[in-house]
Structure formats: C-alpha cells, structure tokens
Amino acid sequence: MFAAPSLTISVCPQIQAEGDKLTASTSGFIRILNLGSFSRRVVVDRVARTVTVAQRSAWLLQRERVLSFAEIAAVTYGYDDANPFSVFSTTHDSVDRYVVGLLLVGGEEVRLFSFVGDGSFTNEGPLPDWWYWEEYVLDRTGSQERESRLFVQLLSKMIGVTIAPSSQTRE
DSSP states (O other): OOOOOOOOOEEOOEEEEETTEEEEEOOHHHHHHTTTSOEEEEEEETTTTEEEEEEEETTTEEEEEEEEGGGEEEEEEEEEEOOTTGGGOSEEEEEEEEEEEEEETTSOEEEEEEEEEEEEEEEOSSSOGGGGHHHHHSOOOOSHHHHHHHHHHHHHHHHTOEEEEOTTSOO
C-alpha cells in the first residue's frame, strides 16, 4: 500500500550520542532561518559529570555555562499550544511547543531547547467530532512530542534526577 509522505514540519534540535557524551544543538533549519545569528549547543558529559550550555547570539556574543550534576535538581518539561489563533476559536489545529530545561538547586530554571511542530486538531466546541471529519482525516502531527520526551528521559537518566514541570510553559 502506498503511504503519502508526511507534510508536517517539526523543528527540533539535532541530538547525537558519542561515547559518554550526549550533544544537542540548534537544528540546521533554524540556523539557516536566522542566518547563523543564534545557536545553542548542550553537551552532557557523564564522565566529567557536567552539562555545558554554549550559546551564540547576534553572531558575536558567545556565552558558555558549565553546570555540575550536583547543581541540577531536576530536568524540566512543559507544553504550550503556540497557535496564536487558538484563543479565538473552539476548534483549531494546534502548534505544539515542548520546552526542555534544567531546574537548578537554587530554583533557577535554565531553558535548553524548544521542540516545535504541527499538532493535532482539537475540538472544544459544541458540535460533535464527526462534524469535523475532514479535519480529523487529513490531520498530521509532527515528531516533536516523541523527540522531546526521549530527550527528557535521556537527560534524566544521564544526570540522575527526576522530571519536573516547567515554569516556562502554561501546562
């Protein structure tokens, strides 16, 4: 049977594992869109027991922060529907935004990455779901939920901390 190609876009960081290190960096798609003006790279080193967050802004401003595993209380995970029109309608196709970060022992939350993509059709109106059969049949969702959950679980296991709700999202 022929399967139609997915027409959804998910913007997620590139994640690579090499030896005892897990590296996540801003996707190539985003780097092209912003002409290389912004990028982030996170390296989790199990041997050194550190998480290094390196960020470049406005092409020249570079900042690096090294956190020891002992400074990290939890990995944070949250969800937002980023569709700006969802507040105006009871039915809409969501734009999923999953935020992954680190909660430090002092209470500060360091955002690592957002995983964004096409979400599922939502009906919160008075009409039954079958009324919107075409939207449900043609609905496609991206890989952002699966990839963000995997990344959170990997971080949690590597660092040895629990997963907590993010303060940077509504849900």
